[in-house]
Amino acid sequence: ILQAGKNAGLRLNFHGDELYPLGGAELGADLEARAISHLEEISDDGIQRMAKSGSVAVILPSTAYILRLKAPPVRSMIKNGVIVALGTDFNPNAHCLSMPTIMHLACVNLRMSLNEALAAATINAAHSIGRGSTHGSIQVGKVGDLVLLRERKWEHLVYQLGDNQSISFVIKNGDVVFKNK
Numbered sequence: 001i002l003q004a005g006k007n008a009g010l011r012l013n014f015h016g017d018e019l020y021p022l023g024g025a026e027l028g029a030d031l032e033a034r035a036i037s038h039l040e041e042i043s044d045d046g047i048q049r050m051a052k053s054g055s056v057a058v059i060l061p062s063t064a065y066i067l068r069l070k071a072p073p074v075r076s077m078i079k080n081g082v083i084v085a086l087g088t089d090f091n092p093n094a095h096c097l098s099m100p101t102i103m104h105l106a107c108v109n110l111r112m113s114l115n116e117a118l119a120a121a122t123i124n125a126a127h128s129i130g131r132g133s134t135h136g137s138i139q140v141g142k143v144g145d146l147v148l149l150r151e152r153k154w155e156h157l158v159y160q161l162g163d164n165q166s167i168s169f170v171i172k173n174g175d176v177v178f179k180n181k
Helices: 002-007 024-030 044-053 061-067 074-079 099-109 114-121 123-128
Strands: 013-016 035-038 056-059 083-086 146-149 167-172 175-179
Touching: 013 024, 024 035, 024 044, 044 074, 056 074, 056 123, 061 099, 074 083, 083 099, 083 114, 083 123, 099 114, 114 123
Parallel strands: 013 035, 035 056, 056 083
Antiparallel strands: 146 167, 167 175
């Protein structure tokens, strides 16, 4: 099925190695998948092959936390050159829409640094869906999607778990779409 999708010109992005080590990372790397999500049960070989292929590991910290799964080996992924992105996996078994909470879990449970979590939640996440050249960072010529904070330092967005008052404005494509009163 994945090969047929690739042959049809689709970019591959799928869940792999979440509950069991079934070789999803290896398969995705061999097919040059854009991204593979979950990866709690990724093998060392899968990490090496994803690093070589450039496939993005989309890590979903709330899923491992809520379902009490083994944490994905993010430190090993980063050490071996895998591009790591963060996502919420919002669904009935991992009901979390908060990227600051996801970043917090990534730092505390997966041992990512604050800067690694920020890159994973922004530019690497954009890259995972094929938009890294147009989204995910503040650069001339890129789409103006921004979150403006009330905090003096952006790190407080991650430190203050559950605080939804830190965000002042959300700007989408240059337009204010949310203003916190």
